[in-house]
Amino acid sequence: MIVVRAPLRISFVGGGTDLPDFYRRSPGRVISTAIDKYVYLVVNRTPLIDKVSARYSIAETVNHPSELQHTRIKAALLDMGIHKNIEIASFGTLPSKTGLGSSSSFSVALMKALHAFQGKAIDKREAAEAASRLEIDLVGEPIGKQDQYAAAFGGFNVLQFNADESVNVEPVLIDYKKRAELESHMLVFFTGITRFASSVLTEQKKNIGDEEKFKTMQEMAESVHEFKEKLLKGDFRGLGEMLHAGWTRKKSLASHTANSIIDDFYDAGMKNGAWGGKAFRDGGCVMFLAPLENHEAIRKAVTEVARANNLEEFREIPVKFVQSGAEVLYNADHLHKLSL
Amino acid sequence: MQEYIKKFAEQAEVALRNLPAEEIAKAINILHACYERDGRIYVFGNGGSLALATHWVSDFNKTVFSNHLEKESRKFQAVRLPSTESELTAWANDLGYDMVFVGPLRNYLQDSDVVVAISSSGNSPNIVKAVELAKSRHVPVIGLSGFDGGKLNELADAKIKVVTPKGEYELVESIHGIVFHIMTRYFRDYFNHVAKRFEEQHHK
Numbered sequence: 277m278i279v280v281r282a283p284l285r286i287s288f289v290g291g292g293t294d295l296p297d298f299y300r301r302s303p304g305r306v307i308s309t310a311i312d313k314y315v316y317l318v319v320n321r322t323p324l325i326d327k328v329s330a331r332y333s334i335a336e337t338v339n340h341p342s343e344l345q346h347t348r349i350k351a352a353l354l355d356m357g358i359h360k361n362i363e364i365a366s367f368g369t370l371p372s373k374t375g376l377g378s379s380s381s382f383s384v385a386l387m388k389a390l391h392a393f394q395g396k397a398i399d400k401r402e403a404a405e406a407a408s409r410l411e412i413d414l415v416g417e418p419i420g421k422q423d424q425y426a427a428a429f430g431g432f433n434v435l436q437f438n439a440d441e442s443v444n445v446e447p448v449l450i451d452y453k454k455r456a457e458l459e460s461h462m463l464v465f466f467t468g469i470t471r472f473a474s475s476v477l478t479e480q481k482k483n484i485g486d487e488e489k490f491k492t493m494q495e496m497a498e499s500v501h502e503f504k505e506k507l508l509k510g511d512f513r514g515l516g517e518m519l520h521a522g523w524t525r526k527k528s529l530a531s532h533t534a535n536s537i538i539d540d541f542y543d544a545g546m547k548n549g550a551w552g553g554k555a556f557r558d559g560g561c562v563m564f565l566a567p568l569e570n571h572e573a574i575r576k577a578v579t580e581v582a583r584a585n586n587l588e589e590f591r592e593i594p595v596k597f598v599q600s601g602a603e604v605l606y607n608a609d610h611l612h613k614l615s616l
Numbered sequence: 617m618q619e620y621i622k623k624f625a626e627q628a629e630v631a632l633r634n635l636p637a638e639e640i641a642k643a644i645n646i647l648h649a650c651y652e653r654d655g656r657i658y659v660f661g662n663g664g665s666l667a668l669a670t671h672w673v674s675d676f677n678k679t680v681f682s683n684h685l686e687k688e689s690r691k692f693q694a695v696r697l698p699s700t701e702s703e704l705t706a707w708a709n710d711l712g713y714d715m716v717f718v719g720p721l722r723n724y725l726q727d728s729d730v731v732v733a734i735s736s737s738g739n740s741p742n743i744v745k746a747v748e749l750a751k752s753r754h755v756p757v758i759g760l761s762g763f764d765g766g767k768l769n770e771l772a773d774a775k776i777k778v779v780t781p782k783g784e785y786e787l788v789e790s791i792h793g794i795v796f797h798i799m800t801r802y803f804r805d806y807f808n809h810v811a812k813r814f815e816e817q818h819h820k
Contacts, residue, residue, distance in 0.1 A: 281653075312652075392727075397727065397752075397753050397754045398754065399754045430649060431645055431649070447642065447645065449638060449641040449642070449645070451802075452802075452805070452806040452809060453809065456809060456810075456813065460813075598649070598652050599645045599646075599648040599649035599652060600649040600652040600653050601649070603649075603653050603727065603728055604727035604728065605653060605654075605727075605728055606728075607726070607727055
């Protein structure tokens, strides 16, 4: 048996510039951090059972991976030539579709685990590349590459996406005091709204042709440097204000990025003293940076928005940053191979 | 006499001023990630460097948590290799000195671990061999070297190189001691900070 885990992430600025339509014209850049919420993947060798089994929100047992419903497990197994004698199960700290990158964390963990299953150790970069290839090339999802790299590398990073498909990962070396302070100024809420990430991104992609919007994206990629500088200085108000500017810019890009409920959430936070914030992807989560004395008021206000919209799954998610990336926690598969 | 002493102090000052802070920060992050996944840290070196490894292991496993030894449920698991003289001599006598670290490391090493290798020249064959094993398994390596860094500095993920003229072992080992104490102090302060925050939150 092999156990792998990969963290989810919080991205601050630059989201969307990791799409090929943009970074092939101008370098894309995202600043993000891994958080203490994980996707866990278990892969088990079943030498006496000639089947493929995948267990996630449902359980599938099939004779050949081509019969699987789970698109990414199916594509990965077919691509790697694993056709039988395997069980794959996934577990998560959070529900899926929070917008915190869990689907790519899953892919990175899957790549790490399946390579270990074949007796190959892959490093962080290889895991990120393999997961990007799986999601974008093999499955054809219209997504970028930031989440795969954030999950594979862990920690706080500036990711740069180059036209030649290479990705630079530059760690942001902040000490524990600033990290803890940023954590304590941050509020993250799961809105309870769950939709697919691809819908918004498709629209954003479509719009990049427009020269003015391309310029806006360039500004977003550029602002990553400023965000990093403010972070290293511990200027949390400045960071919040940059998030707010990013939110405003992003709204100008894709007309339906946020539906009106997400606007309500965001406005509730801003009216109650947040410096700034953002919604993740289709609004699975909203996040605020705010002075500590305003946290209670913001909590109350957003809870009220959730209640008014009957979002029963709404809750606050306490978040801490982690250094860990995608990691094999346990690998006893070689023992299994010896005994059979 | 005093001049001789001052000259060493001055050389040490220069080496300290040029401390690779960014690489030490990367090493700290590697150790932090290892702690988060409950991995182990294997530390080794030859001669004085082995003594540094032993010293740091006790600091890291205990001193870091001195202020809350009872409360902290999970601690660092740093292990000096080889952990017994019997193992050291068994590998050296039976297979040769280049096996004394890689031999035991092969028994222990898991994907979730970290390796800390100390070699002033960066070229001790037994160190390089053990580091190559770790690299082949994609286990992160923190390398503390001196002089021009040698092979260890090339291979390491965190490249803590104390640049000195070749052969300045005393200088390099002294600075290595300081680097280890920085890491110990960082995590001691970090865990104190975490404990303080925890208490504040629960006595609000």
